[in-house]
Amino acid sequence: MESVVEAARGRKPEEVKSAARVLEVLELLGVQGARLSLAEMAAAMSVPKSSLHAILRTMEARKWVDLDPSGTRYGIGLKALLTGTAYLEGDDVTSLAGPVLDALAEETGEAVHLGRLDGTHVVYLAKRESRHALRMYSAVGRRLPAHATGLGKAVLSQFDHAEVQRRLDWPLERLTPSTVTDPDAFLAQLAETRLRGWAVDDGENSVDIRCVAVALGGGQGMDAISCSAPKSRMDDARLEEVAQAVTEAAHSLSTLLKRLGQH
Amino acid sequence: MESVVEAARGRKPEEVKSAARVLEVLELLGVQGARLSLAEMAAAMSVPKSSLHAILRTMEARKWVDLDPSGTRYGIGLKALLTGTAYLEGDDVTSLAGPVLDALAEETGEAVHLGRLDGTHVVYLAKRESRHALRMYSAVGRRLPAHATGLGKAVLSQFDHAEVQRRLDWPLERLTPSTVTDPDAFLAQLAETRLRGWAVDDGENSVDIRCVAVALGGGQGMDAISCSAPKSRMDDARLEEVAQAVTEAAHSLSTLLKRLGQH
DNA sequence: CAACGTCATTCGGTCTTCTGAACGGCCGAA
DNA sequence: TTCGGCCGTTCAGAAGACCGAATGACGTTG
Incomplete structure (x- = not known):
């Protein structure tokens, strides 16, 4: 008889x-790099210590x-560690993408x-390092x-405005001074992206990093590929150049995926 | 009233x-790259379908x-995917090892x-690819x-024979024609490894791959680093050469870890 | 076309887990 | 030392999950 509590929390019975x-527990320990005590976790999860204790014993064993x-x-x-890598190995996109990303x-x-x-976030599934000494962390x-x-804007630009508004958490979180948080400006960016075919990130999550991204799957996927570099190596002309390369790579990967899907 | 069953399975109450x-469930889906149906999983885990169904719903949500x-x-x-990488980021050895592995x-x-x-297995925590076109999969x-x-033999050589016998599953599984499965021969190899300071794997898990490994932590860790190559690029002379390099890398990494531990 | 095999899914009684309060250990402060 | 705070841990009543059998939905085979 805690239907009131359950309903208030929005949990399905x-x-x-x-x-x-x-x-x-896994998600909590995953987002924090830090280690937590039982009491801290119980507080963070709003769960009685004693209940969590039994669960942690099972997990520890x-x-x-x-x-x-x-x-x-x-x-x-x-x-x-085992499960995360298993996701990547079992995923068609990730396993097909290797050679395209290399190229x-x-x-x-x-x-x-x-x-x-x-959801509201983008997850990195694969990466290739830059050849330069000055590297971004990822x-x-x-x-x-x-x-x-x-990457996020490339995928989101495939949806209409209503869908985008439903999918994101508003107001948009600010990560750097360049982060676009105004709803109208953001939606305008997505419209521009849709027309142009590729998305740009200009220092919006890491100061000084510019990035070009293109969605995969011809308008209905959740995946995208991108190329990032420090502003010092990525002026406007170079950006266009890179955008061409990313677009071509995205097309060839999308074609590979389509073949796999048909078969 | 399932104390008999529980006892038979060796589960703590x-x-x-x-x-x-x-x-x-996560371990089952993790070792198999393949996807499984509910019925298959229930059978593999010896759990009623109906019970597993509720759990899978929770996990799917x-x-x-x-x-x-x-x-x-x-x-x-x-x-x-989140948790696995979090383990690596939170781990002192893995996060300190980067530059040493690069070098x-x-x-x-x-x-x-x-x-x-x-347990009886070795888990890869980090890797660096070979520069050559012919690469091993890992x-x-x-x-x-x-x-x-x-890697496994380097770590196991730190334990005495009784401890090794307790830790491994006997008889030893054969992976290739070269896998050492005879208990006496295996223990003799470990003794040799202990004296020499580095372990060798000569096509014992992958035909045609030779590997040199050295344990970290000066005799009481669970970690090791290794260098692997196809036999065609790793004759006996080259093996000794590589062993020197791996040993030095292991020493410098062990020193870094000791400093961290003292502080 | 029908019968079968296989699949996910539902349902209520029984038994397990969950819970909150109380306990004992540990450390730092007074 | 003694106290206070915080830690993990235990326990018995209360709440919820677990289980087996029955159901419905699908695709395949005879």
């Missing part, structure tokens, strides 16, 4: 409580979380990413707000 | 059943598993790995039997 909590030497702070365990990285000499829209599995990335 | 099942277009086969979901890869020109012993998160890898 079809959820298995401890299953959901296991996943919440299976090495999905581990305790630091002092025995009081939990972190992600070794077993968790694009080779051609441009800059950092190349494959990303996927997941990592597979990392999440960035979609509205502040080239 | 302190485990939370659905929590353990969530983890089992949170994108930890996803259904293929037909709606009948489950695979790992996008959220699972070793640069110096040898061959594939370099950082691995950790987990991936962060992948697990290989410890007894058939240089």
Whole structure:
């Protein structure tokens, strides 16, 4: 008889409580790099300590979380590493993209990413490093707000305005002084992107990084590829040049995927 | 009243059943690249379909598993990608190892790995690709039997014979014709490794790949680094040369870790 | 066309887990 | 030392998950 509480939290009664909590623990430890104590996690999740205790014991026994030497702070365990990479191996887009990304990285000499829209964020699925000493930081599995990335805008530009408004969290979070947070300006950018065929990020999530991105799948996918570089190596002329290369790579990858889908 | 069953399975009663099942699902979908139906998973886990159904619904709602277009086969979901990379970022060894691995890869020109012993297997935590066109396949998160890898033998050589016998599953699994499966021969190899300071894998997990590995942490860690190459590029003389480079890299990384631990 | 196999899904009684409060250990402050 | 705060841990009542059998939906085969 906690229907009031459940309704207030918006949880469906079809959820298995401890299953959901296991996943919440993993997500909590995943977004924070830091280690957390049982009490801290219980507070963050609004769950009784005693309930969480039993769950963490189960997870610890299976090495999905581990305790630091002092025995009081939990972190992600070794077993968790297996699943993430399994997602990548089982995914058609990621496994087909390898050679295309290699070629694009080779051609441009800059950092190349494959990303996927997941809710309001973009997840990096694959990357290729730049050849230059000055590199941007990124990592597979990392999440960035979609509205502040080239990858995100490339995918979002495929939807109409109403759909975009439904998918994002408003107001848009500001990451740098250049982040576009005004709704009208943002939607105008998406319209421009749709016409042009490629999206631009001009220092909107990392100061000094410019990025060009193109969506995959011919208008209905959640994936995009991008090429990023410091402003010092990416003036307007170079941006157009890179945009051509990214567009071609996106087309050839989309074609590969289409063949796979038909078969 | 299932104490008999529980005892027969060796499960502690302190485990939370659905929590353990969530983890089992993730591990099952993780080792198999393939997608599985609910019925297949229920059979593989010896769990009633109806119970698993509720759990999978919970996991699907949170994108930890996803259904293929037909709606009948489950695979790992996008959220699972987050945790694996978080483990790597939060780990001292992995985050410190980067520059050392870069340098070793640069110096040898061959594939370099950082691995950790987990039970009977070794998990790759980081890798650097070879510069050559002919490359070995490997991936962060992948697990290989410890007894058939240089990394595993480097770590295991730190333990005495009784400890090794306790830690491995006997009889040793054969992966290639060269895999050492005889207990005496295997223990003799470890003794040799201990004296020499570095371990060798001569086509024991992949035909045609030779590998040199050195343990980190000065005798009490679970980690090791290695350098692998096809036999065609790794004759006995080259092996000794590479072993020197790997040993030096391991020492400098161990020193870095010791400083961190003291502080 | 019908019968079958396989699949996900539902349902209510039973049994497990969840819960909140109380406990014991540990550290730093007074 | 003694106190206070915080940690993980335990326990018995209360709430919810688990299970097996039955159902419905699909695609395939005879």
